[in-house]
Amino acid sequence: MKECPYGEKCYRKNPIHFGEFSHAHLDAIYKSGNGAGDYDIPAKYSNELIHTQLKLLEKLFPKEGAKREKEPNRSEPKPPATAASSSSGSFSGASSSSSASSTATTTSSFGASSQDSSRLAKKQKLAKNIKDYIPVVIEKGGMAKKLEQAAPYNMFLTAITDSKPTHSEPLSVTLQEILDESLGEIESSVQINFMVDIGWLLGHYYFAGILDKPLLVLYGDESPELLSIGKFKPQVTAIGVKMPTPFATSHTKMMLLAYSDGSMRVVISTANLYEDDWHNRTQGVWISPKLTALPEDADTGAGESQTGFKQDLMLYLVEYKISQLQPWIARIRxxxxxxxxxxxxxxxxxxxxxxxxxxHPWGHARLGALLAKHAAPINDRIPVVCQSSSIGSLGANVQAWIQQDFVNSLKKDSTPLGVLRQMPAFKMIYPSFGNVSGSHDGMLGGGCLPYGKNTNDKQPWLKDYLHQWKSNDRYRSRAMPHIKTYTRYNLEDQSVYWFVLTSANLSKAAWGCFNKSSNIQPCLRIANYEAGVLFLPRFVTGEDTFPLGNNRDGVPAFPLPYDVPLTPYAPDDKPFLMDYLQG
Known part of the structure; x- marks a missing residue:
């Protein structure tokens, strides 16, 4: 069995991964224990994570069975070369075309030999049970109706494993539902994301019945598994997005789904494609309507939305300069x-x-241009509310970038030029230490919040603008937010003026920073790839604002992911810092 490329840093908690890869540090702890939860875990490891992983080993490789299997069972035939890559459940780690000997190594790391097929069979049996692989399982066939009822916003939050009310909440969604056949028969797909656990993703494709369909993966975070996936799964093409600078990130989370009837769908989310992000973390997902194929003789400008979404999406995809996207750009057209x-x-x-x-084509300047053109006039006392899962280096004070660049763009509306305007207040929702320690996963719940002490120490002014993460109305106060949102709303008249769901955290790298030293015109410098959607009432409901809290004249209330009014940090509160997990 191959050693996990992440070694001691492996964060995975799904059984398929542990059936495919060995982990020397876990093997040592497992061997020393009694197989019943009594283990001596070294202090350098996360006790909670290691216990979860050991429970998977107990389930996959019970102690008694492990002892028996040290002696080769000569009555059992050697597994066939294709066993590990059949549809039974080996999704990424073994080759369908490699030799029998390589397949035979897809067993436990406890000294099993090539004759040891019982564990492989155990792994395959486990993989066939969707509830062992996916913690929240919704009955198939109902997603089309759920999406129809989510109109006109089509915006969901991901279901939370440890929050049962979210499993039946109408605006909760699982990855399996996004792939549900009621939305269309998927013939091929694109996954653009930062972090991709390909074995976990292909497990979902297997249970959705589309494991053999062509899949193009564009990824940002380096992954040894993705480098060689094409050898083992020829239907998968994985391409690492090359970035121009070392600290830039290909951070977009987008799906393009093509259906057998010629239609397609676009999904934009905030979730990486690995288990933890779809487990106990609050994520946002926007799902487009079904986009049917135009007639062959349609005009080149046909099929555009009032918002110009089609053109903007094609221009965005062109920026990757990846030839494998060309057929998809043509399909969008x-x-x-x-x-x-x-x-x-x-x-x-x-x-x-x-x-x-x-x-302005991209970043906060693009958002500002859209607001200036289409947003109804907004009173300057209405704050700009930001919420993200990380915070960049923002400068020595609130004026440096937040007000001068970011809020200056987000304050815009269609008020005629020449009217004297004031800078609206800035508010930031970011989990406190108390939010994280009380989360479903305890301190590990902060694993999706990579805000560090070094950055925080340079901007102590930020605490005056911070607000707690609270989402009682959506049953997610204990599900730490990896979602990123930006909005302006008025509690007095219960109105939302606009709302952005995006992959972009509050940072210069994500949104851009004006280079004001330019002699000609300001240049917006952006480091990352990001993607999001802007909800403007005039295009969604035909009104100037969205209702907040309750329906208004038959228009559904906008589904904010957090509770309002906001709760400011108390004097003794402090933002959660990633350093707390490393201490």
Whole structure:
């Protein structure tokens, strides 16, 4: 069996991974224990995580069975070369075309030989049980109706494993539901994401019945498993997105789903493609309507939405400069996007200037341009509310970038030029230490919050603007937010003026920073790839604002992911820092 490429840093908790890869540090702890939860775990490891992983080993490789299998069982035939890569459940770690000897190594790490097929059979049996692999299982066939009932926003939060009410909440969704056949028969797909656990993802494809369908994966975070996946799974093409600078990130989380009837769908989310992000973390997902194929003789400009989503998405995908995306760009061009009621708001690496054709193309300047053109006039006393799972280096004070660049763009609306405006207040929702320690996963719940002490120490002013993570109305106060949102709303008249769901954290790298030393015009410098959607009432409901809290004249309330009014940090509160997990 191959050693896990992540070694002691392995964070995985799914049985398929532990059936495919060995872990020397876990093997040592497992061998020293009694197999009944009594283990001597070294202090350098996370006790909670290691216990969870050991429970998987107990389930996969019970102690008694492990002792028996040290002696080869000569009555059992050697497993066939294709056993580990059959649809029974080996999703990424073994080759369907490699030799029998390589397949035979897909067993436990406890000294099993090539004759040891019983563990392989045990792993395959486990993989066939969807409830052992996916913690929240919703009955198949109902997603089309759920999406229809989610109109006009089509915005969901991911189901939370340890929050049972979210399993039946109408606006909760699982990855299996996004792949559900009621939305269409998937013939091929694209997954653009930062972190991708390919074995976990292909497990979902297996249970959705699309494991053999072509899949293009564009990923940001380095993954040894993805480098060689094409050898083992020829239907999968995995491409690492090359970034121009060392600290830039390909951070977008997007799916393109093509259906056998010629239609397609776009999904934009905040979740990485690995188990933890779909377990006990609050994530946001926007799912487009079904986008049917245009007639062959349709005009080249046909099928565009009022928001220009189609053109903006194609321009965004072109920026990757990846040839394998060309057929998808062509498919988008030939699809009818007219039913989409949101704007695409993206970021791409580089320096960007305003053009006469598109105005500002990317980042916070693009968002500001859209608000200036389409947002109803907003009173300056209405704050800009930001919420993200990480915070960048923002400068020596609130004016340096937050007000001068970011809020200056997000404060814009369609008020005529020349009217004297004031800077609205800035509020930031970010989990406190208390939020995380009381989460479903305890301190490990902060694993999705990579805000560090070094950065926080340089911006002590930020604490005056911080607010707790609270989501009692959506049953997610204990599910730490990996979602990222930006909005302005008025509690007095219960209105939301606009809302952004995006992969972009509150940082210069994600949203851009103006280089004001330019002699010609300001240049917006962006480091990351990011993607999000902007909800503007005029295009979604035909009104100036969305209702907040309760339905208004038949229009559903906008589904905010957190509770309002916000709860400011108390004097003794402090933001959660990633360093707390390393101490």
């Amino acid at each position: 030939k699809s009818d996007f007219s039913a989409i009621n949101v704007f695409f708001v993206g970021s791409v690496p580089g320096g960007h200037r305003e053009s006469t054709v598109r105005g």
